[in-house]
Amino acid sequence: MTIAFLNDEFVPLEEAKISPMDRGFLFGDGIYEVIPSYGGKLIGLDLHLARLENGLNEIGINTPWSRGQLTDIFTELMKRNGNGNLGIYLQITRGVTMKRNHAFPANTAPTLFAYTFDIPAPVSGDPDKVTHWKVTTRQDLRWQRCHIKSTSLLGNVLHMMEGVNDGGGEILLFDANNQLTEAAACNVFVVHNNEVKTPPLDQHKLAGVTRDMALQILRAHSSLEVLETQITKDEVLAADEVWLSSSTKELEPVVSIDGDPVGDGSPGPIWAQAQSLFDLHRFDHFE
Secondary structure, eight states, X not given: OOEEEETTEEEEGGGOXXXXXXXXXXXXXXXXXXXXXXXXXXXXXXXXXXXXXHHHHHHTOOOSOOHHXXXXXXXXXXXXXXXXXXXXXXXXXXXXXXXXXXSOOSSOOOEEEEEEEEOOOOOOSOGGGSXXXXXXEEEOOSOSOTTSOBSOOHHHHHHHXXXXXXXXXXXXXXXXXXXXXXXXXXXXEEEETTEEEEOOOSTTSOOOHHHHHHHHHHHHHOOOEEEEOOOBHHHHHTOSEEEEEETTTEEEEEEEETTEESTTSSOOHHHHHHHHHHHHHTTSOOO
């Protein structure tokens, strides 16, 4: 039985209930985070909490919970759910108001909901133990504020379903100028001639915590050239390697795009090096 946290109490997940007048339910008016943990140890916590605070500030939600209080909630959730390989889903919405109105209401109390779910054990760079992703491509049709980790994810969901309906599990998105943005639920890295590249952050891309950690790890612990630069669709299709990054995937290789192999169609040596380094340093402190 999964134990969740709703506002001020721990409850069985199936007993956690919110009002249908919660603005998170009516408008997707909230911010969320997904934080991985292994054996009771949280990964990239300060980066996740900083992004949470930035998102709440962007949409004008004042939260009464401090970083310390949130960390205590996460620690107790992990303990009550077995301290295994767990993802923590946290969502803070603007709260409940009894009148549905697009404009923000005054003086509503935010709603905090969190629960845990099982995630796979991390891999060390072994290509036989990692998911080999087959993806397709589309023009990015989401809204213009993708840097906000909003609970309103319909644009991402529709793009994800395009990838699923194409027979894969993800999709690479490109803007109107055929520049890579990200995937439906991941950031993207590209390798060409031993250079590791990822698009620079802007309002079209989420500031992925795993992306940030990977950049810091590769710059500190490898001799690879690591660049944040615009990447065209042609460059993606001609890449030696392509990776997806997210909190529950870490770094995972793409082996085909639109039915054509990436490189030789298997996880590449630079991915193996990068994920091996990530495995060594995932518990480091990142800011």
